[in-house]
Amino acid sequence: MSFRKASVLPGFGLTFGFTTFFLSAIVLLPLAALVLAAASMHWSDFVHVVFSPRALGSYRLSFGASLLAASINLVFGFIIAWTLVRYEFPGRKVIDALIDMPFALPTAVSGIALATVFAQNGWIGRYLELFGIKVAYTWLGVVLALTLISMPFAVRAVQPALLEVQRELEEAAETLGAGRFYVFRRIILPTVLPAVLTGFTLSFARAVGEYGSVIFIAGNLPMKTEITPLLIVIHLEEFDYQGAAALGLVMLTISFAMLLAINLLQTWGRRRPVRAAH
Amino acid sequence: MATALPRSAVGADAVRPGQHTWMDAIVRWAFITTSLAFLAAVLLAPLATVFVMAFAKGVKPYLATLADPDTLAAIRLTLITALVVVPINTVFGLSAAWAIAKFEFRGKSVLITLIDLPLAVSPVISGMVFLLLFGLHGWFGVWLQEHDLSIVFALPGIMLATMFVTFPYVARELIPLMQQLGNDEEEAAITLGAGGWMTFFRVTLPKVRWGLVYGMVLCNARAMGEFGAVSVVSGHIRGLTNTMPLQIEILYNEYNFVGAFAVASLLTLLALLTLIVKTLVERTGYRRR
Numbered sequence: 001m002s003f004r005k006a007s008v009l010p011g012f013g014l015t016f017g018f019t020t021f022f023l024s025a026i027v028l029l030p031l032a033a034l035v036l037a038a039a040s041m042h043w044s045d046f047v048h049v050v051f052s053p054r055a056l057g058s059y060r061l062s063f064g065a066s067l068l069a070a071s072i073n074l075v076f077g078f079i080i081a082w083t084l085v086r087y088e089f090p091g092r093k094v095i096d097a098l099i100d101m102p103f104a105l106p107t108a109v110s111g112i113a114l115a116t117v118f119a120q121n122g123w124i125g126r127y128l129e130l131f132g133i134k135v136a137y138t139w140l141g142v143v144l145a146l147t148l149i150s151m152p153f154a155v156r157a158v159q160p161a162l163l164e165v166q167r168e169l170e171e172a173a174e175t176l177g178a179g180r181f182y183v184f185r186r187i188i189l190p191t192v193l194p195a196v197l198t199g200f201t202l203s204f205a206r207a208v209g210e211y212g213s214v215i216f217i218a219g220n221l222p223m224k225t226e227i228t229p230l231l232i233v234i235h236l237e238e239f240d241y242q243g244a245a246a247l248g249l250v251m252l253t254i255s256f257a258m259l260l261a262i263n264l265l266q267t268w269g270r271r272r273p274v275r276a277a278h
Numbered sequence: 279m280a281t282a283l284p285r286s287a288v289g290a291d292a293v294r295p296g297q298h299t300w301m302d303a304i305v306r307w308a309f310i311t312t313s314l315a316f317l318a319a320v321l322l323a324p325l326a327t328v329f330v331m332a333f334a335k336g337v338k339p340y341l342a343t344l345a346d347p348d349t350l351a352a353i354r355l356t357l358i359t360a361l362v363v364v365p366i367n368t369v370f371g372l373s374a375a376w377a378i379a380k381f382e383f384r385g386k387s388v389l390i391t392l393i394d395l396p397l398a399v400s401p402v403i404s405g406m407v408f409l410l411l412f413g414l415h416g417w418f419g420v421w422l423q424e425h426d427l428s429i430v431f432a433l434p435g436i437m438l439a440t441m442f443v444t445f446p447y448v449a450r451e452l453i454p455l456m457q458q459l460g461n462d463e464e465e466a467a468i469t470l471g472a473g474g475w476m477t478f479f480r481v482t483l484p485k486v487r488w489g490l491v492y493g494m495v496l497c498n499a500r501a502m503g504e505f506g507a508v509s510v511v512s513g514h515i516r517g518l519t520n521t522m523p524l525q526i527e528i529l530y531n532e533y534n535f536v537g538a539f540a541v542a543s544l545l546t547l548l549a550l551l552t553l554i555v556k557t558l559v560e561r562t563g564y565r566r567r
Contacts, residue, residue, distance in 0.1 A: 003383055003384055004381055004382060004383030004384070005381070005382040005383070007380065007381055007382075007461075008465050008468050008469065009380050009381070009461060009464055009465065009468060009474075009477075010468070010473075010474035010477075011376060011377075011380075011474045011478070012377060012380070012381050012383075014373075015373040015374070015376040015377035016377040016381075016383070018370070018373045019370065019373050019374040019377050019378075019389070020389070022370050022373075023374075023389075023392060023393060026438070026441055026442055026445060027392065027393075027395055027396060027442060027445060028392065029411070030407035030408060030410070030411055030442065031395070031399075031407055033407055033410040033411045033416070033417060034403065034406065034407050034410055037410050076312070076313075076316045079309055079312050079313055079316070080313045080316065080317065082309055083309045083310050083312075083313040084313075086309075087306055087309065087310055089310055095313075095314070095317065097553050097554075097556070097557045098317070098321065098322075098553070099317075100553055100556065101321055101325070101549060101553065102321070103496075103499075104496070104499045104503075104548075104549035104550075104552040104553055105325075105503070105545070105546060105549040106502070106503025106504070106505060106522075106523050106526075106542075106545045106549070107401075107503070107505050107506070107523075108503070108505040108523040108524075108526045108527055108542070108545075109328060109503070109523075109526065109542040109545050109546055109549075110324060112526065112530050112538055112539070112542060113324035113325065113327045113328050113542070114324050116324075116327050116331060116535075117323045117324050117327050122327075123323055123327065124319060124323060144320070147320060148320050148321065148324070151320065151321070180301070180305075205398055208400070209398075209399065209400025209401065209402070209403070210400070210401075211400065211401050211402050211505070211506035211509075212401065212505035212506050212509075212523070216527075216530065229400050229401075229402040229403075229506065230402075232400075232402050232403070232406065233402055233509070233510060236406060236409060236510060239415070241406075241409060241410060241413065241415055241416075244406055245406070245410060248400075248402075248403045248406055251400055251403060252399065252403060255398040255399055255400070256398075258398060259391065259394075259395075259398050263391070
């Protein structure tokens with residue numbers, strides 16, 4: 001048995017068999033159906049669906065808004081993580097627990113709540129209206145919804161890395177005359193950079209596929225405020241399963257690329273401290 | 279660099295760098311204010327809105343809208359789905375964690391990546407794959423129709439889509455936890471003559487119970503709240519295949535805001551409860567990764 005190392009513990013056959021069977025039945029077989037449905041299309045039909053102006057418009061919004069949301073979370077996620085790790089203030093623990101709210105909150109709830117708060121007569125929307133900024137039913141609304149649902153990924157990725165920054169190093173640097181930004185650039189940033197980038201990628205990956213919260217706050221106008229997942233749903237509602245599968249394959253490929261990027265970033269992050277020690 | 283000068287003039291205790299200077303106070307204030315303002319606008323305001331809108335017309339309309347037969351049917355459907363999906367995914371999670379954490383075998387990291395796969399897939403795709411398999415034009419569509427079975431646009435499809443989406447949650451809580459706790463106690467139990475099941479129930483399960491609780495609670499929250507995947511396979515038949523999140527969409531699109539936010543308030547309470555359980559579990563000393 002070169003497949004696995006010997007162990008006194010029983011149950012490998014049962015649990016490994018059940019795990020791979022169940023994984024194949026629930027996840028892999030259905031995903032294979034998607035790939036095959038897209039692959040069974042004629043090449044020209046595939047290109048026609050995947051590069052139609054409406055599809056291109058939806059990619060632009062889905063990827064553009066996701067990039068913007070991930071960038072917003074890159075900045076605010078770091079600020080929030082820093083605040084939670086470095087400062088004591090009343091309510092810190094409650095805020096820390098609430099960061100995970102977008103994980104636990106159903107996307108439909110986030111969607112209708114954001115649409116209400118940022119509508120023209122909403123709590124925040126009415127003040128933005130004074131400056132002529134419309135959020136609900138525009139692309140800004142898409143960015144806002146994606147920012148909310150991907151925010152925990154950015155904060156939770158950076159938090160543990162910030163805890164690992166050695167305060168002694170910072171203090172040593174400061175006593176040696178280093179300024180605030182110098183310490184940040186040369187000590188804090190190198191330590192947390194892999195985590196920050198992982199958080200960015202995780203946020204982006206989550207945002208690209210998001211559907212529930214966006215459709216309530218976006219106007220869902222073709223070419224303008226229509227995200228790619230919504231376009232897939234529209235294809236499905238017209239019983240154009242192949243067209244939907246083609247767009248699905250595009251999104252799936254990008255998800256795989258994201259997963260790969262996340263794994264590489266995490267490996268890089270684990271290796272870095274070791275290399276620095278040499 | 280200039281900041282180093284005045285500090286050297288003060289006593290040893292006050293020189294502790296990074297603290298007690300006016301600049302630090304400003305930075306600290308700016309960070310806390312920015313964080314709180316951002317969270318207030320993006321997170322707290324929407325949360326508060328849910329309850330304000332739900333009770334906009336008082337308690338009676340709130341309760342009346344929850345007692346609506348279609349809404350009750352949606353609540354029942356959501357509960358049934360979670361009752362089926364969470365135990366199945368729990369058994370899977372335990373099995374996957376046992377195989378992955380207790381044994382060394384080739385292709386282990388591939389297996390872990392595949393288990394995480396549903397997290398990276400858009401919910402719309404998670405629902406669509408079951409249409410492609412079991413829909414009328416799907417692989418098994420004709421066979422299912424001949425045998426008068428329906429999966430898509432019915433309860434089994436909703437359960438399958440939910441199972442797909444919540445598939446990794448229990449497993450990914452348990453795998454790192456079991457790996458971290460090691461095999462020593464299990465090996466001792468086996469060597470002393472305990473059977474496999476006995477070792478599992480008397481040694482492993484008590485060791486990982488808090489991680490298991492947290493994984494199940496998270497799995498449950500996602501199962502009850504899933505929108506995109508379920509929306510694709512449900513067919514939106516009122517009173518029959520509408521889960522709570524889908525009922526929210528219907529009520530909201532009918533401008534029945536009290537109704538939509540009343541259902542939303544129940545799911546928000548569930549989310550708050552999930553976070554409370556998470557906090558309590560972390561207080562027992564169990565830390566995620």
